[in-house]
Amino acid sequence: MGEVRLSEHERRVLAEMEERLDRDEPLARRLRTTRPRSRPLPSSPSPAAGARRRLPALGMASLAVVALVLLVLAVTTGSPALVWAFAAVWILTLLAVLGVFVRRARRRAGRGRG
Numbered sequence: 322m323g324e325v326r327l328s329e330h331e332r333r334v335l336a337e338m339e340e341r342l343d344r345d346e347p348l349a350r351r352l353r354t355t356r357p358r359s360r361p362l363p364s365s366p367s368p369a370a371g372a373r374r375r376l377p378a379l380g381m382a383s384l385a386v387v388a389l390v391l392l393v394l395a396v397t398t399g400s401p402a403l404v405w406a407f408a409a410v411w412i413l414t415l416l417a418v419l420g421v422f423v424r425r426a427r428r429r430a431g432r433g434r435g
Contacts, residue, residue, distance in 0.1 A: 381421065384414040395407045
């Protein structure tokens with residue numbers, strides 16, 4: 322391929338653009354603080370990626386169903402073992418919900434900065 326040369330007018334416009342970009346402090350700060358990605362983005366999302374994204378939601382839903390079943394059984398039978406099992410599953414459900422919300426908030430915060 323041959324070398325392409327810029328005209329005098331194009332060089333002047335390019336120099337003006339570079340000068341304006343050099344004076345843009347917010348842009349310079351953003352470029353200094355931008356972290357490079359550790360791995361390249363995939364060209365097309367794989368089916369496994371979709372399943373990985375849905376896995377926490379499915380886990381939360383299944384824990385919630387198990388907790389509800391244990392609650393109903395504990396109330397109807399009055400068994401202390403079922404009450405404790407419900408309490409344990411309920412705590413795990415709340416921790417899973419908290420983890421999903423924290424991950425989502427971090428993702429949104431990261432998207433807002435970039």
